[in-house]
């Protein structure tokens with residue numbers, strides 16, 4: 001049986017050394033130190049419409065540029081999150097989504113296109129994101145989250161956005177972010193219901209606190225059976241929430257459940 005780490009676990013708190021505001025200002029990005037990258041003239045022009053927003057400014061934009069985010073998966077929900085983050089100017093994005101595109105995906109998966117049905121979903125995701133923001137560093141994984149890859153995926157980012165359809169994937173991501181002490185934004189939709197939860201290990205409940213037992217598929221918020229635009233709406237909110245984390249304007253008191 002897999003070991004379950006809860007967010008209140010002492011081991012999780014000990015590992016929870018990453019404070020988003022401090023880490024981004026202190027030039028500690030992800031799991032290692034990198035040189036802080038300032039905005040270049042092209043970026044000052046590209047993001048001109050948001051640089052004047054009070055409380056955001058050049059510093060906020062630079063935080064986005066220096067941030068690294070994992071989005072998994074990138075379908076109806078995660079695709080919108082990834083698109084929004086690319087638009088906002090995230091510097092580095094790891095995306096994970098396996099399988100081949102189906103016709104029945106096309107009612108919600110906005111990064112795809114008709115002629116790609118039957119081909120790799122990730123091929124469409126990469127093409128669309130690179131077309132949209134060629135400045136962003138994009139690291140694609142043509143697989144879904146599993147026990148074999150979760151450490152590698154989570155280990156290279158500052159923030160995780162969980163848009164997985166299966167609780168098995170969500171629990172794996174939760175365990176890894178708790179172990180590493182990095183924040184995760186949980187996005188989920190089911191029919192007309194959407195749920196957005198921010199998890200800051202050691203400070204807020206984690207997914208295991210909220211759902212100690214596997215709740216089954218397509219019941220409550222665990223389901224991801226969505227044929228309408230609810231996924232896009234929740235994805236848009238999810239992207240907004242991620243940007244708040246990176247800017248350092250959201251803390252545990254805002255991580256409403």
Ligand SMILES: [Zn+2]
Nearest residue numbers: 006007206209
């Ligand atoms: Zn917990």
